[in-house]
Amino acid sequence: MHSDIQKSVYKDTISPLISAVFKGVSQVIFIENAFTGLLITIAIMFSSVSLGIIALLSSLIAVLIGRIGGANRTLINQGLLGYNSVLAGVAISLNLQGGTRFVIAMAGAVVAALFTCAIMQLMEHLNVPALTFPFIILTWFLLLASYRLGVFRLNPNLTPQDLSHLDLHFEGTMNWVEGTISGVGQVFFQDTFWSGILILIGIFWAGWKLGLYAVLGSVVAMLTAYFLGAEVSMLNSGLYGFNAVLTMLAVGVVFDAKSRFAPITGIIAAIVSVPVTASVTTWMMPYGLPTLTMPFVLSTWLFLAARKALPNI
Secondary structure (H helix, E strand, C coil), X not given: CHHHHHHHHHHHHHHHHHHHHHHHHHHHHCCCCHHHHHHHHHHHHHHCHHHHHHHHHHHHHXXXXXHHHCCCHHHHHCCCCCHXXXXXXXXXXXXXXXXXXXXXXXXXXXXXXXXXXXXXXXXXXXXXXXXXXXXXXXXXXXXXXXXXXXXXXXXXXXXXXXXXXXXXXXXXXXXXXXXXXXXXXXXXXXXXXXXXXXXXXXXXXXXXXXXXXHHHHHHHHHHHHHHCCXXXXXXXXXXXXXXXXXXXXXXXXXXXXXCCCHHHHHHHHHXXXXXXXXXXXXXXXXXXXXXXXXXXXXXXXXXXXXXXXXXXX
16 A cells, blocks of 8 residues: 555655756757657756756746645646746856856746746747746846846856947857857857757757757857858857757747648748847846847747748748
């Protein structure tokens, strides 16, 4: 009897909890797959064990908030309440410094889960996905708070820049393979080659089409940015690629992609995300803020909204 109770508890409570936590990680890139989430977590731990733990704890926080708050159990189990918390926890811990940044990151994960629920409710009437908008706004607000609140200590790499004295460096040697892989890895703030490879393996594990489109999105961004005259260092680091990867997957595969022209539309959306990335990056420079995934959100919303009037795209 005792053994049966233990099995029942594991099957009905613990197993779905673990699965939802890892799916919260994988849903960052539109994948509902616990093993993919595990591989991505390991990839993050390649660069920082503490960062991987923060990603998992952030997802766990979102799952628990969803369960305690009485959210739709399907949404919880699919990991759809967790991905913004994962991104917020990781981004805040990377862009702040000092011991308090971990506490702030966990608090940010809590607020991100609440914000996600609120935005999903608001967007439901428009039939437009929330995407990573909650994570972006929350992270920007917390980073800006560092200019007024001493507990928030901004990473010195985030320095406001005067656009009139902007110093750009266009020289350098292109590394197309590294840039393509980094474009995928940067979705999770990973700029190391092997982390990117492991993340890509996780995506292909969930489906070859998803993996192919992820690579295609990164390549499209690299080519577009290169011919538009982008800085080589940003290209090699994948900083033009990750927004295009997400945009390509969202428009070309995931959301209402029923038209035979959806893959082409996805490629066009990925191309559009490149100048949008350059624009948002410049827009954020005077405030010392990272671009995050705002170019992806803006580009995807544009094409998904247009698809409502033009269903064949």
